[in-house]
Amino acid sequence: MLGPQIIKLPKVSDPRGNLTYIQSGGPVPFGVRRVYYLYDVPGGESRGGHAHLSLEQFIIAVSGSFDVVLDRGAGKKIFPLRRADQGLYVPPMYWRELQNFSSGAVCLVLASEPYDESDYYRDYSSYLDAVASRES
Ligand code: TYD
Secondary structure, eight states, rough: OSSSSEEEOEEOOOHHHHHEEEOOOOSSSSSOEEEEEEEOOOOOOEEEEEEEESEEEEEEEESOOOOEEEEEESEEEEEEOTTTEEEEOOOOTTTTEEEETTTOOOEEESSOOOGGGGGEOOHHHHHHHHHHHHOO
């Protein structure tokens, strides 16, 4: 199974401004069935604070910057995102926090499934129990 990783996106450089595209068969390692974005995040706020049972996501700082902190119960890893020509692949079953948003940051999220609340772990200790039971 593919682990969390930064994946570069195609970038068409142009003196008129750069262009990045995402299409099927491209570097995003799943079929995209939903797109959402976070914006107007007040200074000091964080988002996330949950894990997903089966959802895969690809997170891009299309404007500004923020940090994605991933955790699978054995330590946290911080992925600073500050470029529009790359994104972070987040596999299922990773607890994520999004924090340290710059002013005006826009966080674009590509997701493998439509929204489904039953796919969420929102309680950290239940999430850790689920990780432990999968690994035993
Ligand atoms: P949530 O996933 O908890 O946000 P974040 O991870 O960015 O902190 O979602 C916040 C609220 O928005 C929650 O009530 C569900 C709703 N929501 C949708 O209706 N559709 C969506 O695609 C998403 C991502 C959230």
